Amino acid sequence: MKLPSFSQSATGLLLVSLLVLASSCKNSSAVDPTKGFSAKIQSIISQADIDALRAKGMVINEGTQPPNIEGIFASSPHRLVAPYGPQDTYAVGYDFADLVMRFSGQSSTDQTALVEIKNAGSTGSGQGGFLAGNGQKFTFFAEVNLVSGTATAKQVRIFTGEITADGIKDFYTTLLVKSKVDPNDELIPVGSARILKDGDGMASKRSSFRRSAEALAAAEEGRR
Template identity: 35%
Template structure:
């Protein structure tokens, strides 16, 4: 009889710890998966938010897929050391294509391929993206090496946020965050510098032509 009681007690303990461990693995809507944090650290995410960039956490991200055009982008935050602030100025029209790449699990929308270009150009830049989000809200992160004609070389974290709708991406925002500086001859940038743009009419419209 004693052996049976001890076995029952052991099973109860194991069940209790199993429940506790399961709760630890749950991610709340405001948290980020390790895959996302490997691209953008919590500090970078906090810095982006503090400067006005919407960033959506969670691991129930929506499917971000399709071609979108941004025709009325405006600067809402510029590099701190820019000699002439572009806040309020319009940026060139751009297009972006998102392609979901997880063919094994169709419900996993965390990884996307991103193609980005000026609307008037035929040359596109390719980025590997990692998506966080909850419901229809999402933020896609990617790390890129940016090299400019004057010799400036930076590692940037790019964040793209918005809400997926049938017509496009509502409340579209685009940010660049300076993670590392290899060379900055004009002393324009500093680690942690941020530039943020948003679609002035809110919606990055869905289109069929890239």
């Protein structure tokens, strides 16, 4: 039996080494499902804006494998974490009217969903949004058309937290005003953001897309 020459053995070892190296490089360049944002998210908010919001105290989760967030949730008390700036008339710790959210139409194919919101006299119709996250933690980014009194605005609304059986744990939300028509100067300035969270740490799961005051009023009307 003819044994392989030294040069043949060396060539074989070199080939195996190159294959191992190529495989290692391929694995090291694989996408990390816990990091980054989709191109669709980056199309509605810049990394500079994300960094600025994080610096103000907003929690923003990254990743490409978010959980299912469909359902109705209420942030109560809906508490201010960071005013939009020194001109803000509201201080840290101020409790705004409860925020009720309904997430629906989630697609795991392109990580999209819809959101509707109710907050005092304001209603928001979902323009559709995009999800980031991993495990049970998520962040939802949506462009929302807001109507509040005589004002209208286009905002980037961000909702973030951890989905549990009881609701959204460590719920935070913020809005970044992109444009507005605001004759009575009711809304915060264009380019500014205000960050809020659920004051007791859990945006509770609800069965009805109504604020508490609306539900009580409807019950009272039904008794008449």
